Amino acid sequence: MDPVAPNGNELLLALLAMGLPLLSFFLVFFVTRPWVNLSCAVSLVCSGLPLSAAVWLLAGHWRMEAPILWQLTWMEGGGALVTFGFLLDPLSLLMLVIVTAVSFLVQVYSLGYMAGDPGKAKYYAFLSLFAWSMISLVLASGLMQLYIFWELVGLSSYLLIGFWHHKFSASQAGKKAFVMTRLGDLGFFLGIIVLLLNLGDLSILGLNQQAAARLTPGLLTASALLIFCGVVGKSAQFPLLTWLPDAMEGPTPVSALLHSATMVAAGVYLVSRLFPFYQGSPQALGWVLVIGTVTMLLSSTMAMVAEDIKQVWAYSTVSQLGFMLMGLGAGGYFAGVYHLATHAAFKALLFLCSGVFIHQYATNDFFAMARAGARGLKVPMLTLTLAGAALSGVWPLAGFFSKETVLAALAELPNPAWLWLGILGAGLTAYYTFRLLFVMWRPRRLEPPPEHGERAGHGAHEGHGAAVYWVMAAPLLVLAALTVLLGAAGPALQSFLAWGRPLPAGAHHTWLVWASVLVVATGAGLAWLEFGRAGAAQQGFLSRMPGLWNLFANRWYLDWLYRWLLDHVVYGLFSRLFTLNDRRVVDGGIDGFCRATLGAGWLFSLLQSGLLQYNLFTMVLVMALVGLYFLLV
Amino acid sequence: MSQSTWPILSFLIFFPVAGCLVLPFLKEEKTIRLFTLVVGLVEAALCLPLFNFDMTQQGYQFVERAEWVKDWGLSYYLGMDGISLLMVLLTALLLPLCVLCSWSYISKRVKEFHFSLLMMTSACIGVFLALDFVLFYIFWEAMLVPMFLLIAVWGGPDRRYASLKFFLYTLAGSTLLLVAMVAFYWAGGTFSIPELSAKTYSFKFQYWAFLAMALAFAIKVPMFPFHTWLPAAHVEAPTAGSVLLASVLLKMGAYGFLRFCLPLTPQASQYFAPMMIAISIASILYGGFVALGQRDMKKLIAYSSVAHMGFVTLGIFLFSLRGFEGALMVMLNHGITTGGLFMLVGAIYERSHSREISENLGLGKYLPAYMFFFGLFALSSLGFPGTNSFVGELLVLIGAFKSNPWIGAAIVPGVMLGAAYMLRLGQKLAWGEPTKAKEWKDLNTREWAYFVPLAILVFYLGLAPGLTLRAIDPTLNRVLDEFRSRSGVAVTATVPETPLSLALETNAAGQAHKLPR
Structure with a gap:
């Protein structure tokens, strides 16, 4: 498919989406910083308009037939061409909407969450920087541009994770995130150099269409694996997965952003972006599958013993990203992208809900939250349950359908072990999610809220009125609606991503649906027995196995x-x-x-x-x- | 070669000297500072005619030549090509910034300080413009004295040791350079560098001449293991001294390799290239690891300089266009970035009176503008994409991977180390438990004035390096062609390299736009 040049409208909208957040960063950081409300307004406008532009673009190109490409030459010579610009195709349009939507909602939510924080204006400047880098990454037309914004995404998350200057641990976590992702990025960088030297073309369309024909299989695999190193770092895959749980040190809305649509999603996005390129090398896809599987299982076990609500969701992010990579590695392009989309909605929701509790009770320990009466907060509690159910894959929520597509992709593989490992992972996910939900819904005894600052305190702030509560609750409701609706949007998205071509009549595995429902029910049932039913000790079976408990709680000693x-x-x-x-x-x-x-x-x-x-x-x-x-x- | 009608180059060299002649008649400290600042700005303005530089020519431009001592073949011979263009612009840019950053830092012997600063600039520009070996040597030695004084008079507590070490170490190297110079006169019968470069010498002669010159330049760069004068000198030198040392003086060693070793002793350069590459890799890794263990900010940056200059020498001895381009870009970018970092250290030293990292913690909250610039220059130093250093490192890495993937693989950990030590420094400065930072003021207007130009260059060279590369490509192609035709060893690369032309240009239709070569 030959790309076409954008018309004036498309050009304007895309440049608006790419440019406004940057404008907002500079405005807020250098000019309007002393005026907090003005800064927030500037930032909100500059993230709301890109969202409208993104939705407009998506709606206008729902039946697009050729990718839209616009680029400038940055470097040429020696048989190499490096360009900057944007590429609009179904994948980047879908991702653009996800990124702008989540970052807009997070910015609205932060109005309440960060109320009264002395660095609020700077926080909004960094959020804008983050949005800008991620939007530009998503729209990048070439690998070099993608790499530059890839690094900028890492930088902005470094700044946001370490946002609270008084917390040294936060800056440690930020540094860890930066260094570990950069370790992976070195591989990415080398992959780019290999491609530049041997192919001379770094444009995404060029790579996807010609790389397999023009590179020797060895070079193709080598460059694909080197680029995958960057994915391993960014998406916190094994063995570079330990930075993500630490990245919880930042403000909770940042975690929501980081875990759903930006930063970690960039890794999975890159593999989807270069999916035809990866398909040229079965070995590389095999490694994607292996790494994804190992990561998913490892981090699910870690989530089973965590007691910090954000930690649980962090481990689950790592494992869900692994799950997406499994789908992609199994050759299921739509499976990976679809799960990325639904995950963005329900994971952002999970974090934002948790943020309300953390904000209210000044603790991250969900046992303590429950005892303090967390179930009294109706909106966050209900949306949390909804999102948790989506995460575990309960029908008819979005997570159920996207999980099914991934499992269906795994079922296509000749070796049934992958499918069983995937189903096992789904069971573990259901167990740790329902463990948390049951603890929250059915606390053993109610206590007065813990002292402020005792165990506290990621988001410990004083003073929360009804306005603050509703500013934070409104994004939850929007995300909850998405979590429900995206499940029904599956077939439409699939035909959109396939350029409107008729869908291949894949084998429909009815038994697979039942098997996964059964596994999820088992996981949830086990959680009910241990945490939910009246008289349950609220201690997992793992606490009777200290060896395993320690292994999981210490993250398999990777950090050590x-x-x-x-x-x-x-x-x-x-x-x-x-x-x-x-x-x-x-x-x-x-x-x-x-x-x-x-x-x-x-x-x-x-x-x-x-x-x-x-x-x-x-x-x-x-x-x-x-x-x-x-x-x- | 084009002859210019107006002696721009002589003006550039001797204008600061003329300023020196006026200085003794000024009394007020403030007048002296203002006067030197004006001299610096005029000097920078004198660079404007250099934009007449013809980017299609390979040879020397703005050439000035006058007989000096006819019997010995000595001449006053100046000329500029792409390599010297960048270096001269960098030096001229730094002079006013150095005056600004010493405004309140230097409080004793102000007149003498600015005198040294001006002399220093003259000598440095002279080094980059001289095309006569003797003239070059005179400037090369002349620059030692003001630098020695800068360290010895306005330096820190251990200044006597550091200044003596700097002086003797460099002098030891340049003595060998003197020997090589005389030897070339014997063999070639002239001191003119372009004429000497056109002659051929026996391999045995080249062998020893290369060693003599390379030692002088390696000390100057400095390459491992001749680098220990650098941390000592940096730690003791005043801010302006550190800036000039890092940004300009170190470049002279690399400049020497490009101007003397490669053209004069091509076969020996080829012969010694594996050794030079090995030493460069050692410099990169060694400098990085040692920087990781430093507690003194200036020492840390000094060792990072050793690592960065390793990229330069590596790029030069790869003998490829990408390597040369990368080397020259790293030279320029290191000058900007490290100069900025030393100015930042100087700025915080004025507040805390300590260069220890542990005494300067927690600046992020109280000095946000300071931390912004620090973050920017630190990112540039670690080769963050989009900043200037990324371009240089990318080109060197491409050159390295092209010539031998193992060389490329060997320096990759160096890139990682850069991130590690710079982040470690930045993290402590920004987030550490503040000791006294609460009482300090953020950057004032004067400080903004010298950080902003450097910050703009960081972005400009990082995002649109096209103009700079187009300016140096013809010269580097000439150096490379001459080298390849005369090194006498079969050249491995069979595909001729075409110059990179980088630009952010497009036509209305948004199609990739071919640039005229």
């Missing part, structure tokens, strides 16, 4: 391993040794040489004593030695 490597190898060995070597050996050698020169000078200066007898003595001695030399030789 990294810490050890960093402390003992990077800092302890290389850095310390090299520093010591620099002071003692390299510099010490030079200083020693200088001291030796000075010493020799001092020795010779002894000869110049000015005493006649010594001079005569030296002369005689030298002449005697010279005479001896001539005598003997």
